[in-house]
Amino acid sequence: MLPLIVAFLLFGSGAFFQDSTVQESPESILGHRIALSLSGSDLSDISADQFEKASNNGIDFLHITHSNQLNGIPVDLFYLIYQSPRQYPALYQLEEQSPKLISQIMSEVQSLSDRFPGKLTSVGLFSFPNEKHSRFDRRTSEIADSLKQLTEIPLFYQSVLPASSLPQDIDFIVRTDFDSDPVQGHNAIYFQPSTSLSESLTRLENLFKETLAFNESLLIIPADWYFNQIAQNPDLELIVSSYRNSEIIPFPIPHRAESPPVMNWNVIFLFVIFGSIIIHARLQPAYLPSLSRYFFNHSFYLQDVLEHRIRNIIPGLVILLQHALSTGVIFYLSAEMLFNRIGLEVLNHNFSSVLWTGNPYLSLFIFGFTFAFTLQAISVFWLHLPNKSLQYLSQTLNLYTWPLHINFLVVAIYIVIYGNDPGDALIAYLLAAYLFVWFMSFNIAALDASKYLEKLNLVYLTVTVGLHILLFASLFWAAFNFPAIYEPVQMALTLSGH
Numbered sequence: 001m002l003p004l005i006v007a008f009l010l011f012g013s014g015a016f017f018q019d020s021t022v023q024e025s026p027e028s029i030l031g032h033r034i035a036l037s038l039s040g041s042d043l044s045d046i047s048a049d050q051f052e053k054a055s056n057n058g059i060d061f062l063h064i065t066h067s068n069q070l071n072g073i074p075v076d077l078f079y080l081i082y083q084s085p086r087q088y089p090a091l092y093q094l095e096e097q098s099p100k101l102i103s104q105i106m107s108e109v110q111s112l113s114d115r116f117p118g119k120l121t122s123v124g125l126f127s128f129p130n131e132k133h134s135r136f137d138r139r140t141s142e143i144a145d146s147l148k149q150l151t152e153i154p155l156f157y158q159s160v161l162p163a164s165s166l167p168q169d170i171d172f173i174v175r176t177d178f179d180s181d182p183v184q185g186h187n188a189i190y191f192q193p194s195t196s197l198s199e200s201l202t203r204l205e206n207l208f209k210e211t212l213a214f215n216e217s218l219l220i221i222p223a224d225w226y227f228n229q230i231a232q233n234p235d236l237e238l239i240v241s242s243y244r245n246s247e248i249i250p251f252p253i254p255h256r257a258e259s260p261p262v263m264n265w266n267v268i269f270l271f272v273i274f275g276s277i278i279i280h281a282r283l284q285p286a287y288l289p290s291l292s293r294y295f296f297n298h299s300f301y302l303q304d305v306l307e308h309r310i311r312n313i314i315p316g317l318v319i320l321l322q323h324a325l326s327t328g329v330i331f332y333l334s335a336e337m338l339f340n341r342i343g344l345e346v347l348n349h350n351f352s353s354v355l356w357t358g359n360p361y362l363s364l365f366i367f368g369f370t371f372a373f374t375l376q377a378i379s380v381f382w383l384h385l386p387n388k389s390l391q392y393l394s395q396t397l398n399l400y401t402w403p404l405h406i407n408f409l410v411v412a413i414y415i416v417i418y419g420n421d422p423g424d425a426l427i428a429y430l431l432a433a434y435l436f437v438w439f440m441s442f443n444i445a446a447l448d449a450s451k452y453l454e455k456l457n458l459v460y461l462t463v464t465v466g467l468h469i470l471l472f473a474s475l476f477w478a479a480f481n482f483p484a485i486y487e488p489v490q491m492a493l494t495l496s497g498h
Contacts, residue, residue: 032217032243035081037059037190038069041224048074049470050227057237058244061121063220067111070279075116081220082112083124083158090491091133091482094126098143101125106150120153124174127158128342130491137167144169159192159356160342174220177207178342193225198254200225205251208243210241264417269329273322273408280318294402300401305395306452316397320380323404323438324373327410330434331368333418337427341491343496367446370448376400380423386463389452397450410434424498442468 038060055077062078065085084105112120142154154171175186210231211217230236239249281287293301304310346357356365384396414430446464450457479485
């Protein structure tokens with residue numbers, strides 16, 4: 001564990017507290033401290049008297065992201081931790097926007113120092129950065145060095161990853177406690193409550209026990225959650241006060257009610273996909289024979305299409321809908337298996353137009369369905385319009401859609417492995433297989449359609465297969481060469497533990 005320099009946090013270079021109205025000896029300043037975070041808290045019903053009571057119980061720090069959050073609060077009772085509101089910065093953003101970030105931080109630091117002299121103890125640069133990027137330490141050190149030339153106040157950033165080495169000129173890292181993630185080895189922790197009160201109190205009690213193993217520590221707790229719990233259970237005031245004195249009192253944890261049964265989405269998805277295939281087969285007598293001919297007597301199938309013996313357009317449209325539904329399921333389950341809450345927040349921060357509903361999983365399902373159906377419709381018209389031998393849209397649909405049946409098997413395997421901890425490699429292989437089948441369905445359909453042409457076959461293949469391959473190659477190149485595309489995804493995977 002790389003130790004936190006709480007001495008810097010609590011009284012910095014010594015000069016920060018000289019002008020303070022509250023004078024303490026170093027021995028009284030060091031220890032186990034609690035800060036109330038005003039960032040994102042609803043304090044409309046919290047009075048100044050409640051803050052004074054919190055101060056009397058041993059809470060002596062306020063964590064803020066803007067000076068306006070201190071309006072109406074008796075700041076003279078507390079020391080201040082300022083943290084820039086910048087969240088989820090990708091490395092390319094830090095490289096492009098570091099001068100602006102430094103200017104914004106220094107402006108807020110100067111404002112706080114002027115309004116509350118001697119109160120500001122530390123400054124946070126950002127929250128949840130892309131720490132695993134190879135250039136992160138260097139860029140962060142450069143930002144910190146620029147700030148160190150302007151102020152001596154200790155610097156930190158907020159992280160969700162386990163303990164790591166400190167970039168140069170960064171004094172400590174605040175580790176965020178999300179859900180049940182372990183935080184051993186950290187003595188500066190931001191506690192993030194969950195929706196379950198008993199789970200939140202259990203985690204907070206464990207954090208109290210773990211941080212007491214250090215000579216000094218800092219716990220940051222959301223202010224609205226703290227005051228709400230104190231109002232419901234005043235005994236917590238004694239627990240907090242005892243922690244300040246390096247003692248621990250058992251938490252009054254309510255009985256955890258049994259969780260209601262969780263919807264088994266993998267069964268539902270399997271039922272919807274294969275149920276729709278069964279219904280389709282029952283309602284369309286030619287469906288199963290055509291499926292068999294396509295894969296086992298392909299030339300005979302092509303002859304049927306060419307001579308327009310297969311006239312019904314409905315099977316092709318149904319398959320397009322089924323494949324779009326399968327793609328939505330792939331997006332949904334991939335989000336469930338690959339991203340935790342913080343990872344989804346990274347995606348939402350960078351791709352808010354995609355995750356537009358309150359439920360990120362539903363957003364990704366809708367996006368996957370819409371994206372797939374739109375792309376498939378474009379593909380069908382792309383194949384159909386340049387080929388004058390394809391007189392009916394049903395012919396093009398039947399050429400394009402039948403290979404997509406293979407993806408129904410792929411998505412079935414994907415659904416089955418959901419919830420069984422399949423590993424990143426297997427997930428990647430199945431996603432690559434799904435994309436490959438989808439990609440090849442267009443190319444195979446173009447090759448089949450070119451056989452109907454008596455001339456200009458090469459031209460048709462160029463404007464279909466050739467442009468299709470070029471387009472996909474360009475998209476892949478952009479996905480791995482434009483930081484605005486790949487880095488947020490890489491960052492979300494990293495912060496999710498992948």
